Structure formats: structure tokens, C-alpha cells
Amino acid sequence: MAVSRTLVFLAVAWMMVVRSTAGAQTPATDLTSTVFRRFADQVIKIHVVETSSAATAELGSGFFVTGDGHIVTNYHVISKLVHEPTRYRAEWVEAGGATHPLKILAVDVVRDLAVLHAEHRPPKFFSLAGIAEPQGTRLYSLGHPNDLGLSIVEGTYNGLLQYTLYPKIHFTGALNPGMSGGPTITEDGRVVGINVSTEGNEISFLVPVERAAALLEKTRSPGYVSPTDELAEVGAQVRAYQDVYLDKLFGDSTPTVALGPFKVPTRPASFFKCWADATRSTSERPYEVVSHQCSTDDYIFLSEDQSTGVAELRHRLYTSNGLNALRFYSLYEARFASGASEMEGSETDVTRFECQTRNVRTGGRAPTTVRAVMCVRRYKKLRGLYDAMLRVAVLGHANSGLISTLTLSGVSFENAERITRRYLERIQ
Amino acid sequence: MSARPLLVIEVLDARGGVASRTRIDALPATIGRGYANDVVIDDPFVDPTHLRIVLDESGALVAEDHDSVNGLRASGSPNLVARLTLSHGAVLSIGRTSLRFYDPTESVVPALADARRLREEPSTEAAPAWLSSRRARWAAVLAAVAIQLASTYAGTVERATGAKLITAALALLLIIALWAGVWALAGRLATHRVSFTSHLALAAAAFAVGAMLNALAEWMTFLWPDGAVSAMLTLSANAALFAALLYGHLGVASSMGRRRRMNVSLVVIGALIALGGLFALADQEKFTTKMNFDEQLKPLSTRFVPTVSVDEFARASRTLRTAADANVSGQSK
Numbered sequence: 001m002a003v004s005r006t007l008v009f010l011a012v013a014w015m016m017v018v019r020s021t022a023g024a025q026t027p028a029t030d031l032t033s034t035v036f037r038r039f040a041d042q043v044i045k046i047h048v049v050e051t052s053s054a055a056t057a058e059l060g061s062g063f064f065v066t067g068d069g070h071i072v073t074n075y076h077v078i079s080k081l082v083h084e085p086t087r088y089r090a091e092w093v094e095a096g097g098a099t100h101p102l103k104i105l106a107v108d109v110v111r112d113l114a115v116l117h118a119e120h121r122p123p124k125f126f127s128l129a130g131i132a133e134p135q136g137t138r139l140y141s142l143g144h145p146n147d148l149g150l151s152i153v154e155g156t157y158n159g160l161l162q163y164t165l166y167p168k169i170h171f172t173g174a175l176n177p178g179m180s181g182g183p184t185i186t187e188d189g190r191v192v193g194i195n196v197s198t199e200g201n202e203i204s205f206l207v208p209v210e211r212a213a214a215l216l217e218k219t220r221s222p223g224y225v226s227p228t229d230e231l232a233e234v235g236a237q238v239r240a241y242q243d244v245y246l247d248k249l250f251g252d253s254t255p256t257v258a259l260g261p262f263k264v265p266t267r268p269a270s271f272f273k274c275w276a277d278a279t280r281s282t283s284e285r286p287y288e289v290v291s292h293q294c295s296t297d298d299y300i301f302l303s304e305d306q307s308t309g310v311a312e313l314r315h316r317l318y319t320s321n322g323l324n325a326l327r328f329y330s331l332y333e334a335r336f337a338s339g340a341s342e343m344e345g346s347e348t349d350v351t352r353f354e355c356q357t358r359n360v361r362t363g364g365r366a367p368t369t370v371r372a373v374m375c376v377r378r379y380k381k382l383r384g385l386y387d388a389m390l391r392v393a394v395l396g397h398a399n400s401g402l403i404s405t406l407t408l409s410g411v412s413f414e415n416a417e418r419i420t421r422r423y424l425e426r427i428q
Numbered sequence: 429m430s431a432r433p434l435l436v437i438e439v440l441d442a443r444g445g446v447a448s449r450t451r452i453d454a455l456p457a458t459i460g461r462g463y464a465n466d467v468v469i470d471d472p473f474v475d476p477t478h479l480r481i482v483l484d485e486s487g488a489l490v491a492e493d494h495d496s497v498n499g500l501r502a503s504g505s506p507n508l509v510a511r512l513t514l515s516h517g518a519v520l521s522i523g524r525t526s527l528r529f530y531d532p533t534e535s536v537v538p539a540l541a542d543a544r545r546l547r548e549e550p551s552t553e554a555a556p557a558w559l560s561s562r563r564a565r566w567a568a569v570l571a572a573v574a575i576q577l578a579s580t581y582a583g584t585v586e587r588a589t590g591a592k593l594i595t596a597a598l599a600l601l602l603i604i605a606l607w608a609g610v611w612a613l614a615g616r617l618a619t620h621r622v623s624f625t626s627h628l629a630l631a632a633a634a635f636a637v638g639a640m641l642n643a644l645a646e647w648m649t650f651l652w653p654d655g656a657v658s659a660m661l662t663l664s665a666n667a668a669l670f671a672a673l674l675y676g677h678l679g680v681a682s683s684m685g686r687r688r689r690m691n692v693s694l695v696v697i698g699a700l701i702a703l704g705g706l707f708a709l710a711d712q713e714k715f716t717t718k719m720n721f722d723e724q725l726k727p728l729s730t731r732f733v734p735t736v737s738v739d740e741f742a743r744a745s746r747t748l749r750t751a752a753d754a755n756v757s758g759q760s761k
Contacts, residue, residue, distance in 0.1 A: 284587050323585065325727035331585035337723035347715035351755035354748045355721035357653040361735035369730035371653075374745045375719040378752040386752065389719060396730035413749045421742050 031187055035140045036152040039189050042124050043142045043150060043182055045093045046073055046102065046116075048080050057088060061143035061182030061195070062116065064125035065216055071116040072128070072212045073181030074196055075107045076301045078114050082107060082230040083303055083381070092118050095150070105219040105226045109234045110241045110300055110309070111166060111211045112196050114181075115219050126183055126191045128213035133157045133192060139171060140187065141195055141204075143179025153179070155202070157192060163297045165245050165271040169193045169206035235382035238300060238308060242385075242411045245269070245296075249311070250422035259290055259317040262394055262402040263366075263428040267294050268313070286322025287331060291315065300410065305346040308385070308410030313423070316403045325398040332401045336371070336393045343387055343409065345377070350387065353377045359395070366428040369395045374420060376413070388416035392427055402427075435481070435489060435514070436530040437467050444526075445620060451532070457481040459527065460494070473498050473523030481514070489514040489529070498523050555626060555679045565629035569601075572632035575639045576600040604631040615681030626680045634673040641665045650724035651734060663701075671697045 048058035060077030064070070071092070081088045081104065090102040102116045133139075137157040145151050155173020171184055175198040182195045184206050193206025218224060227233040249268045257266040267274045274294035281288045293314040300309035318335065320328050343353075355375040362368050371393045379385040387409045394402045406423045408416055434452050437459070441447040450467045457466040462476035469478070475496040484490045492511045493500040499508035503519035503526055512520055516531040558564045580596035581588050608627035616622045645662035652658060674693040678684055684692070736744070 286587060287585070322587075326582040327585060327588075329725055329727045330583045333723055333725040334585065336725055337721075342718050345717050350717075351752050352716055353719040354751040354755070355719050356745055356748055357722040358741050358744060359651075359653065359733050359735045360738060360741045362738055369733055369735055371650075371725060372741060373719075373721045373723075374741070374748060375721065376745075376748040376752050378749075378756055380756050386749075391721075393725055395725070395728075395733060398727055401725075413746075417742055417745060420745075421738055424738050424741070 032140065032152060032154055035185070035187055035189070036142075039126070039142065039183075039185060040150055040152075042122065042126055044071065045144045045147075045150070046071075046077055046181065047091045047093050047099075048078055048088050049091055051087060051089055059144065059147050059178050060180045061178065062092070063142070063181075063183045063191075064122040065115075065128055065212070066125055066220075067121060069118040069120045069122065070105070070125075070216060070219070071102065071118060072183075072194060072216065073114050073116060074194065074207075075109050075112045075114045076196075077181045078102075078104060078107075078116070079301065079303050082234060085230070090116065092120075103226075104230055106215055107230060107234060107237075108211065108215050109237045109302065111207050111215075112301055113194065113207055113212055113215050115212075115215050126185070126189065128191055128209050128216060131186070131190050131192065131209070133186070135159050137192075138187065139173070139184050139192055141171065141173055141175060141179060141182060141184040143175075143182030143195055145176035145178045147178055151179070155184075155204070160208075161205070161297065163271055163273040165269075165296065165298050166211075167208050168196075169208055171195075171204045171206045172202050173204055174198075174202050175204040231381060232383070234302065235379075235385060238302075238382060238410050239384055239412060241300070241309060242415060245271070245298075245309075246311070246408070246411060246415045246419055249419055250426055254426065256426065256428075257292060257315075259292060259315055259402060260319055260400050261397065262317065264292070264315045264402065264404055265313065265423065265426040266292065271296055271298065272311070273297055281320065281322060287318055287320035287328070290317040290319075292317075302382075302410075303349070306344075306349045308379075308387075310407070310409045312405075312407045314405045314407075317400070318403070319400040321399065323399065328399050328401070332393065332403075336391065336403050343377075343389070343407065345387070349381060350379055351377045353387075353389075360424065362424055362427065368428050370424070370427060371395055372424060376416065379410070382410075384412055385410050386413050386416055387411075388413075388420065390420040390423060392424065394427065434532070436532050437481075438528040438530065439467065439469060440519070440526040440528055446528075452481065455481060455483055455489075458494070459522070467527075469523070469525050471523040471525045474525060475523075478522045484513075491520060491529075496522065555623075556630075556676050559626045559629055559676075559680065562625075565625050568629040568633040568636065569604075571636045572600060572604065572639075573597050575636050579639060579643075600635065604628060604635060607631045611677045611681050618682050623680045627677060630673060630676045630680070634669060638666065638669050641669060646724050647726060649722050650726045650728075653722045653724070667697050667701060670700070 043061060043063045046060045046062045047056045050057045058077060058080055060073055062071040062073035065072050078090050081090050091099040092102055093099050100118050100120060102118050105115045105117050107114045135158055139155050139157050141153040141155060143151065153173050153175065155171050158170040158172050161168045161170055169192065175195050179195045183191045184193050184195055185191050191209045193208050194212055196205050196207050198204040250265055254265045254268045256263045272294040276292040278290045279288065293312065295312040296310055298309060299307045301307055316335065318332060323331065353375040355373055357371065357373045360370050360372045362370065373391045375389045377387050388411060390406045392404045404427055406420060408419060434455060437450050437452060438446050439448045452466060458477050459465055459467040459469065459479040460477040461469055461471065461474045465477060475494065477494050478496045479500065480492045480494055482490055482492060490511050490513050491500065500512065501508055501521045502512055503521055514529045516534050517528065519526055519528045576597055577593050580593055584592060605628060608624055608631050611627040612622055612624040645658055648658040671693040674696055675689050678689040678692060
């Protein structure tokens with residue numbers, strides 16, 4: 001037994017020697033270590049604390065961007081403070097445990113950014129000058145994953161995402177919870193983006209540094225006063241955002257796609273991603289379904305319970321040779337009632353849905369008779385914003401039917417009405 | 429006119445009720461299972477001629493055991509006896525049957541005044557008339573099964589197999605049989621009558637009418653999805669149907685008069701509607717992320733479907749904003 005223990009010890013010791021020797025021969029490891037040493041003290045840990053219990057409710061990262069104590073982080077790191085400023089406070093927690101209060105200067109909820117301020121004069125800070133990197137550039141992401149201490153993650157720059165309204169960087173590297181708000185930098189310390197989200201498997205996303213620079217610039221402009229009601233500011237930003245991206249949706253230039261005997265709109269803008277699928281009929285399931293849907297990749301984080309800013313359209317074509325008209329309409333009715341008749345939300349954030357159904361004769365070049373349902377619910381905390389759903393079933397075909405659903409979250413009622421009207425007109 | 433009876437013999441049922449009452453005008457009289465007896469008893473434990481009723485030397489009425497297999501006992505006594513003297517109201521047992529003897533010269537108590545009879549017409553025709561026809565009763569059951577089969581077939585979007593249809597039909601039969609069984613039991617307790625098939629027919633007819641009413645309501649909601657009118661009609665029709673069902677069951681299972689049955693039915697329906705209203709109100713206030721809407725889709729040529737224009741639809745949708753805004757309590761609108 002003692003002999004085998006000694007052998008194991010020797011084997012481990014040998015492996016360590018080999019690894020340390022190999023490490024000494026890899027410049028990248030040295031470089032990472034150098035980057036960490038040079039820039040670690042410019043990255044901070046942010047705690048959002050529940051005031052009455054003094055418990056940490058949210059953990060994130062941030063980094064100094066001026067010598068006056070300006071800090072950039074994500075909006076979602078401090079969203080609790082925005083929603084309930086009397087219940088939460090934000091703190092910068094030093095490695096030794098000392099805490100310093102943080103104040104919100106500005107938020108950009110659409111890009112998930114915030115600029116905070118600490119009464120502290122950091123000796124060093126990151127510059128937010130914009131840079132253009134070629135794909136494959138080695139980057140270093142800094143932050144506090146799961147409160148395990150400041151960490152550095154190596155990864156590569158993989159360009160901007162294709163299907164987003166606002167640019168977002170694809171970073172191949174393992175971002176983890178707690179690193180949000182931290183910087184991703186080049187080896188010489190130039191900030192490329194701000195850590196924001198991950199899809200796992202080293203697929204991570206960064207907010208381009210230009211957006212953070214613009215937000216910082218705004219807070220430093222002469223006469224700038226930070227909003228007294230940050231939540232109202234968040235609402236105003238979402239309203240402005242939806243005005244921009246909904247403006248041209250489903251206009252005359254929107255392409256259409258033929259599904260069976262029907263024509264329906266598809267990919268209404270470049271920032272929509274579309275995909276399709278089909279299931280064939282079997283002896284047990286005597287009908288076919290062709291699905292075609294498009295959705296924005298962008299979404300806006302409002303709080304842990306609520307995201308918004310998503311537009312989605314979903315078409316389902318049902319056809320059957322094995323069902324007579326009565327049975328086919330049982331299927332059609334069941335699918336009309338069920339698919340995607342629910343949207344996430346909590347009672348504190350949104351109202352119940354109010355719905356209305358009518359049989360509608362659409363105008364346009366090829367008038368069509370449809371059963372149309374419009375459902376709307378209002379945001380409780382953000383004035384003038386609604387979630388809306390329009391569902392349409394084309395009537396009058398014995399063995400085929402099309403159910404089309406348009407879902408819009410975080411839109412003004414005027415936009416919901418305008419967009420659903422255009423959408424209805426484009427179903428033929 | 430018959431001679432003055434010597435005595436009256438009552439055959440009692442298991443619960444002590446009178447199953448039959450026979451006047452005896454001449455003695456000796458015989459009691460037994462045989463058809464030649466003066467009192468015929470349907471009890472396999474009674475001999476063909478079990479008892480003889482005679483006058484003894486003193487002129488008293490006496491019941492004599494006719495050498496029967498199971499003998500003669502005074503009621504409540506385990507001992508067999510060869511003969512018993514019969515007094516007014518005496519009860520004796522033969523086989524598993526009890527007999528009670530009455531002296532016809534004894535007077536009976538005056539009739540009770542029937543308050544209900546003074547207020548209402550008699551309830552002798554309480555049950556719906558069609559229930560008296562056996563053919564009509566089974567026709568109702570068949571109609572219910574046919575409707576169930578048709579609606580299961582129309583509602584099956586996967587392959588419709590015989591097993592699925594038969595299961596649906598059997599499930600319906602089981603449910604209405606259970607329902608009818610409960611009513612039949614209640615009727616048995618209240619009136620000592622068992623009318624299972626009448627209750628079954630009532631339940632089947634109510635199911636058939638209800639299914640047709642709901643199909644009609646669905647079509648109405650499809651054609652005119654404004655909501656309020658068809659919802660009210662559906663509620664009223666279903667309430668009226670359930671009240672009629674209750675009224676019919678009470679007619680078969682109780683001796684209530686028409687007015688009373690109607691009152692009971694209306695009170696029960698009123699209570700159910702109130703309860704349903706309370707639940708609906710509670711449900712309306714409950715938060716949900718689901719969208720509830722009129723989902724009816726029917727295979728009908730679009731020429732016959734009343735429609736509105738896109739503009740009218742958009743205008744009508746504006747009421748949703750008002751409703752959604754009203755749902756925000758304590759918030760600025």
C-alpha cells in the first residue's frame with residue numbers, strides 16, 4: 001500500500017514538473033499572466049445589497065473608465081437597484097472586503113450598459129477608445145465568476161453578430177455569471193467590449209465598447225444630471241427603441257413566402273432570423289404541418305422576471321387528405337387555441353391579457369377571410385408599453401389551414417395597432 | 429256487495445311496509461305459496477300451504493301451522509309454535525315473510541289534512557309523460573350514444589379507431605348510469621319505487637340536448653364572436669336544461685308537487701350559477717400569463733361568415749387598451 005502511494009505521489013510530482021516546464025515554454029500563458037497583473041486592479045466587484053438584510057442580491061463586475069471614479073458595468077447587474085432604489089444599494093467590494101457606495105449616473109437598457117460613480121480616484125483606468133480588431137484576435141476577459149475572485153479568461157474575437165439590430169460581439173471564451181460588466185481587452189489593455197451574456201460552450205457575447213464610450217460621454221457632458229427616476233428613463237429608452245425597429249416592419253417591401261395555397265410575410269428586416277420545418281403525415285397522424293418562423297435575436301433585459309423587445313412571427317400550415325372537413329377543423333381549432341398562447345411575465349410587471357376575436361375580411365390585392373384574435377397586456381411599471389399578440393386563422397378551406405401568429409413585446413399601443421394592421425393585410 | 433270481512437291480512441315487506449292487503453270473508457282460510465290459497469305469498473321459504481286460519485272452540489281466530497318445513501313464529505320470537513291466537517295487530521312470521529292481522533271492526537284514525545294537496549294539483553303525473561314509454565326511454569339513451577360517437581369521431585384528429593369510439597360511448601354510458609343510479613337510490617328511499625331506466629333516459633336526453641345546445645353555441649360564437657350575447661345564451665340554455673333535468677329527476681324520484689319541484693330546481697340552479705359566478709369572478713381577478721379567446725373555427729364557406737374590415741377590427745381592438753389600462757391598479761394610466 002505504502003509503495004503504491006509513493007508511486008502515485010511520484011507520478012503526480014513528475015506531471016507537475018512536466019507541466020511547469022511546458023508552461024515556461026508557452027508564451028501565451030506568460031502573456032495572460034502579464035495581462036492579469038497589469039489590469040486586475042482596474043476591474044472591480046459589484047454587489048447589489050438588499051438593504052434591510054444586508055444580503056447580497058446580485059453580483060457582477062465593472063471597471064474604471066476615468067480617473068474621477070466612473071465605472072462601466074451592465075444594466076442587468078444593477079437592475080434591482082433601478083427597479084427598487086429604496087430597497088437595494090450598490091457597492092464596490094475590494095479584495096480585502098472594504099466596501100464603497102456606488103451611484104447610478106446613466107443606464108442604457110437596450111445595450112445593457114450602466115455608468116456608475118464611486119468617490120474614489122483610481123490610479124489607473126481603461127480607455128474606451130474604439131478599435132477595430134480582425135477576427136481571431138486573442139482577447140482577455142476579466143471579471144468575478146460566481147464570486148470566486150477576480151479571474152481572467154482567454155478567448156478570441158469572432159466579429160459582430162449577424163442578426164441583431166444593434167451590434168453585439170461574438171466572443172469565443174467561457175464567460176460565467178458574475179463576470180457580467182467586466183471588460184474584455186486586448187493584450188495591451190484596450191477595451192473591445194463589455195461582458196454581457198453567454199450561450200454556454202464558449203459562445204459568449206460582448207457589448208461593443210463604442211456604446212459604453214457614448215454613454216460615458218453623455219454623463220460627462222456639461223450640465224448632465226442623472227435621472228431622478230431611473231425606471232422612467234428605462235421605460236423611455238424602450239419606447240424609443242421600439243419606435244426605431246418597428247418603423248418599417250411589414251411595409252410593402254417585406255418579402256412573402258408561399259405556404260400551400262397561402263402567402264405570408266417573412267423576414268421583415270435584416271435583424272430577423274428565420275427557419276422552417278415540416279412533419280409528414282402518418283397512418284396514426286393523418287395531417288402535415290409546415291412551420292415557418294422568424295424572430296429577432298435582440299432582447300432587452302428589464303429584470304430577472306421580465307425581458308422585452310422581441311418580435312416574432314410564426315406560421316403553421318396544416319393540410320390533410322385523411323381527415324374530412326369536420327375532423328380537420330377540430331384539429332385546426334385545437335391548434336388555433338393552443339400554440340404559443342402564453343407569454344412569460346409576473347404579476348408585479350404586467351397585467352392579464354385582454355383579448356378580442358373577430359372574423360375579418362382583409363383588403364388589399366387578394367382579400368382573405370380570417371379569424372383574427374388580438375391580445376394585449378400592459379406593463380405595470382413602465383408607462384406606455386404593452387405586449388401584443390395577433391393570431392390569425394385563414395377560413396374557407398376544407399382540408400388546409402394557415403395559423404399565423406405575430407408577437408410583439410414592449411411596444412406602444414399605437415405601434416401594436418399599426419404593425420398588426422399591416423401584418424393582417426399581408427396574409428393572403 | 430261483499431260480506432263483512434272477518435279479518436284483514438297484511439303481507440309486510442322487508443322494511444315493514446305493506447306489500448299487499450287481503451280481506452278474508454270466510455274461514456278456514458289458507459296462506460301459502462300455492463296459487464289456491466286465500467293469501468298467496470312469493471317466498472321460497474314458505475310452503476305451498478303453510479298456514480290455516482280457523483276459529484277455535486271459544487270463537488277466537490287462530491293461525492295453525494300446516495306441518496310446514498320452516499314453521500310458524502310470533503314476530504320477534506325465535507321459537508316455533510304449532511298455533512297462535514290472532515289478536516288485532518298481531519304479527520307472525522312464516523318463512524322469511526311477516527304477516528299482520530287486523531280486525532276489520534276496529535276503527536282507523538281519521539285522514540290527515542294534506543297541505544300540499546290544498547295548494548297544488550296532485551303529483552300523480554309527476555314524471556314527464558314520455559318516460560312512461562319504454563321505447564322513448566331507450567331512444568333517449570341511443571340518441572345520447574349516437575351523439576357521443578359522432579362528436580368523438582369529429583373531434584379525433586389522430587386515426588379514429590373503433591376502440592376509441594367504443595371507449596367514448598362506454599364512458600358516457602357509465603357516467604349517466606352512475607348518475608341515474610344515484611337518483612334511483614334516492615327515489616327508492618323516498619318513495620319505495622326504483623325507476624332506474626327513467627332516470628337513465630332523463631340523463632341521456634339531457635346529455636343529447638346539452639351537446640346540441642353547445643354545438644349551436646359554438647357555431648354562434650364562431651359566426652358572431654362578440655362574446656356577450658352567445659355567452660349569455662349558452663349560460664341561459666345550459667341553466668334551463670339543468671333545471672329541467674333536476675325537475676324531471678325529482679318528478680320520478682319524489683312525491684313533490686310541480687310547483688315545489690320547480691322551486692327546488694330553480695333554487696339549485698340559482699345557487700350553482702351564483703357559485704359559478706363567484707368562481708369566475710375569483711378567476712377573473714387571478715393573474716395569468718395565458719391568453720383566453722374565442723377559438724372556434726368551423727368548416728363553412730366564407731360567403732356565409734359575417735366579417736368586419738381591418739379598420740373595424742383595429743378600431744375594436746382599441747377597447748383592449750382601455751381594458752388593459754384599467755387592469756393597472758394604483759398606477760398612472
